[in-house]
Amino acid sequence: xxxxxxxxxxxxxxxxxxxxxxxxxxxxxxxxxxxxxxxxxxxxxxxxxxxxxxxxxxxxxxxxxxxxxxxxxxxxxxxxxxxxxxxxxxxxxxxxxxxxxxxxxxxxxxxxxxxxxxxxxxxxxxxxxxxxxxxxxxxxxxxxxxxxxxxxxxxxxxxxxxxxxxxxxxxxxxxxxxxxxxxxxxxxxxxxxxxxxxxxxxxxxxxxxxxxxxxxxxxxxxxxxxxxxxxxxxxxxxxxxxxxxxxxxxxxxxxxxxxxxxxxxxxxxxxxxxxxxxxxxxxxxxxxxxxxxxxxxxxxxxxxxxxxxxxxxxxxxxxxxxxxxxxxxxxxxxxxxxxxxxxxxxxxxxxxxxxxxxxxxxxxxxxxxxxxxxxxxxxxxxxxxxxxxxxxxxxxxxxxxxxxxxxxxxxxxxxxxxxxxxxxxxxxxxxxxxxxxxxxxxxxxxxxxxxxxxxxxxxxxxxxxxxxxxxxxxxxxxxxxxxxxxxxxxxxxxxxxxxxxxxxxxxxxxxxxxxxxxxxxxxxxxxxxxxxxxxxxxxxxxxxxxxxxxxxxxxxxxxxxxxxxxxxxxxxxxxxxxxxxxxxxxxxxxxxxxxxxxxxxxxxxxxxxxxxxxxxxxxxxxxxxxxxxxxxxxxxxxxxxxxxxxxxxxxxxxxxxxxxx
RNA sequence: GCCGACCUGGCGCAAUUGGUAGCGCACCACUCUUGUAAAGUGGGGGUUACGGGUUCGAGUCCCGUGGUCGGCUCCA
Numbered sequence: 233x234x235x236x237x238x239x240x241x242x243x244x245x246x247x248x249x250x251x252x253x254x255x256x257x258x259x260x261x262x263x264x265x266x267x268x269x270x271x272x273x274x275x276x277x278x279x280x281x282x283x284x285x286x287x288x289x290x291x292x293x294x295x296x297x298x299x300x301x302x303x304x305x306x307x308x309x310x311x312x313x314x315x316x317x318x319x320x321x322x323x324x325x326x327x328x329x330x331x332x333x334x335x336x337x338x339x340x341x342x343x344x345x346x347x348x349x350x351x352x353x354x355x356x357x358x359x360x361x362x363x364x365x366x367x368x369x370x371x372x373x374x375x376x377x378x379x380x381x382x383x384x385x386x387x388x389x390x391x392x393x394x395x396x397x398x399x400x401x402x403x404x405x406x407x408x409x410x411x412x413x414x415x416x417x418x419x420x421x422x423x424x425x426x427x428x429x430x431x432x433x434x435x436x437x438x439x440x441x442x443x444x445x446x447x448x449x450x451x452x453x454x455x456x457x458x459x460x461x462x463x464x465x466x467x468x469x470x471x472x473x474x475x476x477x478x479x480x481x482x483x484x485x486x487x488x489x490x491x492x493x494x495x496x497x498x499x500x501x502x503x504x505x506x507x508x509x510x511x512x513x514x515x516x517x518x519x520x521x522x523x524x525x526x527x528x529x530x531x532x533x534x535x536x537x538x539x540x541x542x543x544x545x546x547x548x549x550x551x552x553x554x555x556x557x558x559x560x561x562x563x564x565x566x567x568x569x570x571x572x573x574x575x576x577x578x579x580x581x582x583x584x585x586x587x588x589x590x591x592x593x594x595x596x597x598x599x600x601x602x603x604x605x606x607x608x609x610x611x612x613x614x615x616x617x618x619x620x621x622x623x624x625x626x627x628x629x630x631x632x633x634x635x636x637x638x639x640x641x642x643x644x645x646x647x648x649x650x651x652x653x654x655x656x657x658x659x660x661x662x663x664x665x666x667x668x669x670x671x672x673x674x675x676x677x678x679x680x681x682x683x684x685x686x687x688x689x690x691x692x693x694x695x696x697x698x699x700x701x702x703x704x705x706x707x708x709x710x711x712x713x714x715x716x717x718x719x720x721x722x723x724x725x726x727x728x729x730x731x732x733x734x735x736x737x738x739x740x741x742x743x744x745x746x747x748x749x750x751x752x753x754x755x756x757x758x759x760x761x762x763x764x765x766x767x768x769x770x771x772x773x774x775x776x777x778x779x780x781x782x783x784x785x786x787x788x789x790x791x792x793x794x795x796x797x798x799x800x801x802x803x804x805x806x807x808x809x810x811x812x813x814x815x816x817x818x819x820x821x822x823x824x825x826x827x828x829x830x831x832x833x834x835x836x837x838x839x840x841x842x843x844x845x846x847x848x849x850x851x852x853x854x855x856x857x858x859x860x861x862x863x864x865x866x867x868x869x870x871x872x873x874x875x876x877x878x879x880x881x882x883x884x885x886x887x888x889x890x891x892x893x
Numbered sequence: 894g895c896c897g898a899c900c901u902g903g904c905g906c907a908a909u910u911g912g913u914a915g916c917g918c919a920c921c922a923c924u925c926u927u928g929u930a931a932a933g934u935g936g937g938g939g940u941u942a943c944g945g946g947u948u949c950g951a952g953u954c955c956c957g958u959g960g961u962c963g964g965c966u967c968c969a
Binding site: 335336337338438439440441442443446447448452453454455457483487488490494496499500548551552554555583584615617618619620621622623627715716717800801802803804805830831832833834835836837838839840841842848850851852853854855862864868870872 | 895897924925926927930959960961963964967968
């Protein structure tokens with residue numbers, strides 16, 4: 233019979249399987265008519281077949297999923313009472329959920345890993361068995377979670393579910409060499425031909441609880457995460473990547489470099505910035521202010537607390553009260569006759585700045601000539617984030633947003649959004665981030681929670697999309713991801729080690745202008761409602777600070793570095809020579825010091841390198857003689873015999889140009 | 894919020910079966926006066942997160958509170 237093998241026509245025997253087609257052992261599965269299948273599948277006439285090699289993305293997914301099966305088998309052997317949840321592959325690895333009486337402890341994880349290695353050595357075949365629903369129920373009768381999945385199969389099976397497919401049910405059995413069934417699981421496959429091919433390049437990483445089917449009202453199962461690779465080198469490089477990420481963790485660097493801390497006495501999620509962190513933060517803020525001023529923003533200020541009415545009118549108390557700190561209650565005072573002498577009130581810490589800016593807009597009547605009106609504030613807000621979600625500076629309870637609200641007429645919208653997006657990207661680039669993509673969050677059709685007419689959503693979404701497209705950046709749709717009050721664009725930035733962070737957001741709002749009856753007088757003399765744009769570039773200064781710390785691994789570029797230059801005399805007597813040079817830098821605003829301590833020069837180089845100072849300048853007799861000095865950089869580079877004028881220029885130029893050194 | 898683990902000088906870590914807190918770095922002093930990642934000697938510093946309990950005796954065991962970490966859920 234005839235088939236299409238890797239695109240070319242080929243004659244094969246009736247009943248041939250993938251094993252007959254692919255003799256190359258690195259082919260572990262195949263695409264049959266674009267669907268992933270086991271090699272054991274019998275090829276049908278006119279099928280289009282392409283091999284999946286182990287090292288391909290699809291191959292690694294299969295490897296990881298098969299590794300998850302081996303893990304589940306090991307767990308059920310070691311913990312016979314355990315029940316299976318789901319066990320998919322994920323980026324770089326896999327996990328499997330188990331219902332067990334006692335959560336796993338690290339010793340359990342080691343035992344499981346050891347048992348997995350033994351199972352790999354046993355060389356069990358993965359065998360697919362297609363079953364009817366009744367058969368599946370019988371086979372899985374001791375697996376309550378699997379039974380639940382079987383019941384779901386036809387209706388709301390999650391897209392990409394690894395257990396069941398809309399096409400029908402199947403189980404995968406692990407077959408011992410003697411033909412006995414060692415283990416089985418409900419699974420859509422495909423799998424590697426044999427556990428031996430799982431190899432040794434896997435590791436179990438951690439265990440943690442996870443809600444069954446991701447719903448917090450469901451029971452928590454115990455999830456074990458693992459990683460698996462095709463080669464030892466790939467596993468090692470992945471492990472190295474994790475270690476590298478751990479080394480640049482901003483929480484660790486924050487302590488090491490004395491940038492910020494979270495004193496227990498203050499409370500969870502509330503940071504203090506130390507002097508060195510304070511310099512970085514102030515430089516960030518100063519630069520942001522300068523750019524905002526140039527871009528036509530007006531600076532406003534608002535208090536940290538407000539009476540409840542403001543957030544009642546904005547609606548936040550209705551839908552967001554859980555995210556707010558509870559009120560400070562001022563009781564009303566009564567006189568001796570029981571009449572109210574002083575009205576009581578509830579004061580709230582503000583979780584957002586927009587209502588304040590709106591009140592400024594509303595403080596008098598506005599003309600179309602004033603629009604677009606752009607109000608900017610470094611606004612400190614407080615949100616009662618759940619304790620379990622707090623994370624260093626990136627998820628806190630008190631933060632300062634570089635927040636702006638733009639009030640525009642509908643026909644200004646496109647131009648203003650274009651400007652804002654450009655502005656955002658330029659500023660992010662100045663901070664050394666330059667690998668972006670955009671995400672466009674849009675309305676979910678038919679969901680009544682979204683306010684505003686379909687027409688306005690359509691036109692606003694189209695506008696946002698046009699603006700995003702015009703930026704030339706990759707645009708990823710996020711359907712249904714919009715807030716109920718309007719669509720948004722968010723800028724996602726990739727950092728130095730390829731992780732993505734949501735940075736800036738540009739959010740349209742159809743809700744608040746309505747709730748607050750915002751209006752301006754148009755050229756026609758009539759009143760019109762402005763459109764409101766919320767936007768933050770840093771998101772919050774704290775979070776941006778954390779992201780930058782990780783992006784640079786603490787090696788801030790000179791313009792941001794708390795200490796920019798340290799002078800290191802080769803011996804004490806050259807201290808004055810360096811001191812004089814550094815005075816010149818200081819008068820230019822450079823953050824510089826000369827280390828006169830009685831440590832050895834080598835020790836000073838070590839200390840200030842570990843402290844991530846961008847410019848170490850050294851001078852000894854030779855330099856004093858020749859009116860030169862030598863540069864030593866954080867990566868070990870050195871440039872010797874640099875003339876003093878040139879040295880000054882090198883330092884000032886790299887600070888002013890905001891470049892990394 | 895949920896599940897689990899953890900909390901010892903500023904930081905990183907030790908402390909047999911419960912027996913009365915040590916080390917390195919940092920800090921301070923002195924000696925050494927130095928050419929590209931750690932000189933030497935000496936010294937100070939901890940009611941072991943907090944509050945209870947068990948015990949002759951608790952860093953160690955038990956209970957509670959707070960905090961941190963890893964996930965899950967959440968991020969309007």
